[in-house]
Each structure stands twice: as structure tokens, then as C-alpha cells.
Amino acid sequence: GAGVSQSPSNKVTEKGKDVELRCDPISGHTALYWYRQSLGQGLEFLIYFQGNSAPDKSGLPSDRFSAERTGGSVSTLTIQRTQQEDSAVYLCASRPDGGTGELFFGEGSRLTVL
Amino acid sequence: GENVEQHPSTLSVQEGDSAVIKCTYSDSASNYFPWYKQELGKGPQLIIDIRSNVGEKKDQRIAVTLNKTAKHFSLHITETQPEDSAVYFCAAIGNQGGKLIFGQGTELSVKP
Numbered sequence: 001g002a003g004v005s006q007s008p009s010n011k012v013t014e015k016g017k018d019v020e021l022r023c024d025p026i027s028g029h030t031a032l033y034w035y036r037q038s039l040g041q042g043l044e045f046l047i048y049f050q051g052n053s054a055p056d057k058s059g060l061p062s063d064r065f066s067a068e069r070t071g072g073s074v075s076t077l078t079i080q081r082t083q084q085e086d087s088a089v090y091l092c093a094s095r096p097d098g099g100t101g102e103l104f105f106g107e108g109s110r111l112t113v114l
Numbered sequence: 115g116e117n118v119e120q121h122p123s124t125l126s127v128q129e130g131d132s133a134v135i136k137c138t139y140s141d142s143a144s145n146y147f148p149w150y151k152q153e154l155g156k157g158p159q160l161i162i163d164i165r166s167n168v169g170e171k172k173d174q175r176i177a178v179t180l181n182k183t184a185k186h187f188s189l190h191i192t193e194t195q196p197e198d199s200a201v202y203f204c205a206a207i208g209n210q211g212g213k214l215i216f217g218q219g220t221e222l223s224v225k226p
């Protein structure tokens with residue numbers, strides 16, 4: 001069956017450019033998360049969407065980072081004026097509903113900022 | 115907010131031996147503790163989870179224990195196999211759901 005889909009799988013950009021990363025969650029899943037994984041590091045929470053509630057943006061590292069979720073489905077993570085330290089794998093995950101339970105992860109978008 | 119610490123960062127064992135990974139958490143309100151396995155180039159996958167009303171849970175060669183008083187929980191893998199080699203993450207979340215916070219990960223290597 002269809003899992004969480006992320007695009008692009010790889011993105012190379014120049015410092016100062018803006019990038020958009022896309023996440024298609026599993027159909028019907030109301031909860032959606034973004035995490036950042038730097039080389040050899042853990043999973044850093046960025047943002048959490050649940051249904052129509054206001055998102056929890058407490059993990060976004062700076063105002064250059066923003067995310068939207070349109071129609072309760074597809075989500076886009078935007079990084080403006082990219083810096084070299086933004087280089088990482090950005091992982092998206094979804095869950096059927098709020099509360100607790102298994103997160104289903106995509107394979108990630110690897111961002112390299114030159 | 116919640117903070118999860120995980121140890122060790124790397125662990126190397128011989129095939130057939132046991133492996134233990136430990137985590138501590140800071141928020142006493144947390145009551146759901148999953149463990150994820152991440153293979154190279156893949157997203158993490160849930161392997162086992164435990165809720166705070168249970169002290170131990172087993173699934174074949176994998177077990178998780180929880181000590182709520184001390185705020186720590188552990189993953190135990192018995193009879194390790196080369197295919198167990200991966201990065202393992204612990205995590206914690208409160209019963210209201212929301213932000214799931216992960217530990218720093220443990221790279222497990224099982225040598226044949």
C-alpha cells in the first residue's frame with residue numbers, strides 16, 4: 001500500500017537560495033510531523049500538525065523555516081535563505097490520529113547546501 | 115519541555131549476544147515510549163512500544179522495560195543477528211499526544 005511519500009529525495013542548492021520540501025502523508029492520517037536528521041545525529045523535532053488545530057511550531061530553529069499543510073493532507077516545509085548548517089535529511093511522518101501510536105515515516109529528503 | 119537522553123551512542127556485539135540500550139526522560143507526564151529502528155537510507159520504523167501502565171513488554175527477541183519512578187526505559191535484544199544492525203531510537207510523548215521527542219540514537223553493530 002502507499003506509504004508516506006517525500007520529494008525531492010535529494011536536493012542540492014546554493015547558500016542563500018530558498019527550498020521547498022514536500023510530504024504526502026498516508027491517506028486519512030490527520031497527524032503529520034517534520035523532523036530533521038543531521039549527519040550521524042538524532043531526530044530533531046521541527047513541527048507537528050494535527051487536524052485543524054494550530055500547529056506546534058516549537059521545534060523550528062529559526063524564522064527562515066516554515067511549514068504549511070493544505071487541506072489536511074499534503075505538507076510543504078520551506079527553508080528561506082538556506083545556510084550550510086541546514087544540510088540534513090528532512091523526515092516527514094504521519095499517524096492516523098492525534099494522541100499516541102505508531103508514526104509512519106517517509107524515506108526523507110536529503111538537502112545539501114553548498 | 116521533554117528531553118530524552120540515550121546511551122550508548124554506539125554498541126558492538128557478537129552474533130548471538132544480547133544488546134541493551136538505555137534512555138532517560140525528563141517529563142514525568144510522559145506515558146508512551148516507542149522504539150524505532152532505522153536502516154541505512156530508510157525512515158525509522160516502529161519495533162516496539164510501551165505505555166506507562168506496564169512495566170515490561172516482550173515481542174519475540176525484543177523486550178522493553180520501563181521504570182517510571184526513575185524515569186528510564188530500556189530496549190533489550192536477545193540472540194542478536196547481523197540483520198539487527200541498524201540505528202535505534204527511543205522516544206517519549208505525553209498522553210495528550212503532540213510532540214514526540216527522540217533520543218540521540220544508538221548505532222548497533224552485530225558481528226557475525
